[in-house]
Amino acid sequence: MKRILIKNASIVNEGKTVSGSVVIEGEKIVEVITTGKDPVPPCDETIDASGCYLLPGVIDDHVHFRDPGLTHKADISTESRAAAAGGVTSIMDMPNTNPPVTSIDALNAKFDLMAEKSVVNYSCYFGASSNNYRWFGKLDAHKVCGIKLFMGSSTGNMLVDRMYMLPDIFSGTDMLIATHCESQDIIKANTDKYKKRFSSTDDLSIRYHPIIRSAEACFRSSELAVNLAHKTGARLHILHLSTFRELTLLENKPLAEKQITAEACIPHLIFSFKNYRKLGTRIKCNPAIKSENNREAIRAAVNSDLIDVIATDHAPHLLKDKEGGALKAASGMPMVQFSLVSMLQLVGEGVFTIEKIVEKMCHAPADIFSINNRGYIRPGYQADLVLVRPDEEWTVTKDCILSKCQWSPLEGKTFKWKVEKTFANGHPVYADGQVDEAYRGQQLLFK
Structure with a gap:
């Protein structure tokens, strides 16, 4: 050899x-x-x-490579190449594709597709739906990274937010449950409120996005997930925390002792509300980019180990899908190619140490998901x-972007x-x- x-x-x-x-x-x-x-x-x-x-190669526990069914936006080939160029050697893909990965057949087909196309190491979540928790016991826990539960709506319409459904999901597996937490009831009430206030339009300025998908919507949903985890004993991983109030739900103890872990995503660590003025819907994502105070609290929680993982929520859309405002523009942005350098930039600014970045992007994902023989040197x-x-020094230009969508909110950086x-x-x-x-x-x- x-x-x-x-x-x-x-x-x-x-x-x-x-x-x-x-x-x-x-x-x-x-x-x-x-x-x-x-x-x-x-x-x-x-x-x-x-x-x-x-x-160690970066392990990104949260990507949307859009394959199968949404390959006009991205596919496993293009996005895994972008990952490799960014120092990401392993990815865990989300199930909100077309068809969604909510059946054993769809899961097996997804793994076949990833084996055929991915230039980096890979796994895939099994998506929870309103009635598929009976299938959880048939999953191979040595091959499936976890169950993905959308407690807030996003691309793919896999929302599960009816209270009578959730206990069955939380008690239906001993695998890790990764949650997207936003209260749909609060989001709907806020949407109706502002549509009524501005009755002359069917869209709203992007600055209303973090008001509609509010901090309260995030906290209430995360609080519900934490309560269900405590009640059922489920292993919970809360994705993309975006508010300081959600941090009060987390456990301040060593990672190995935690039942509930949490992830911060690159957009919530590098952007804040003021960036909407220049970047507009290019930084529209769910949960929304919020105030600078929230961003600073998330950064501090990474350093204090309240937050365990840094990931991307890499979610490409075509630029035409990003047209509109708070209600019409698609949510999500491509980040995987520039995630590591973005965090190293914050190392240079004194926000994090390089050792902390390696802990959160390499070691902790390997430990939380119990990945075999990866994540360490x-x-x-x-x-x-x-x-x-x-x-x-180098500058992000369109020519160097490997994601199929061919744009980045970091162009010119x-x-x-x-x-x-x-x-x-x-x-x-x-x-x-x-x-x-x-x-x-x-x-x-x-x-």
């Missing part, structure tokens, strides 16, 4: 940054050298990583690695960190500005 030596790197792993080298043999990491000694035996290829940081683990270089190489299972899936489109990632396995 081919042996690759990555030498002279600053290795970021398990809360520390140390100078050293890593040896890859085939798919695996076989040595992590921090003492200056030479690897044994000699290697076939040497990569001098002087000046670079070597991180350890001998015996799969060689999912990303090499990033600081102080390497200049970054000071650059992804140089991405390895998936020891294979250089991204190097020298090019993705190896012939490579196929592996299905994630869970302990």
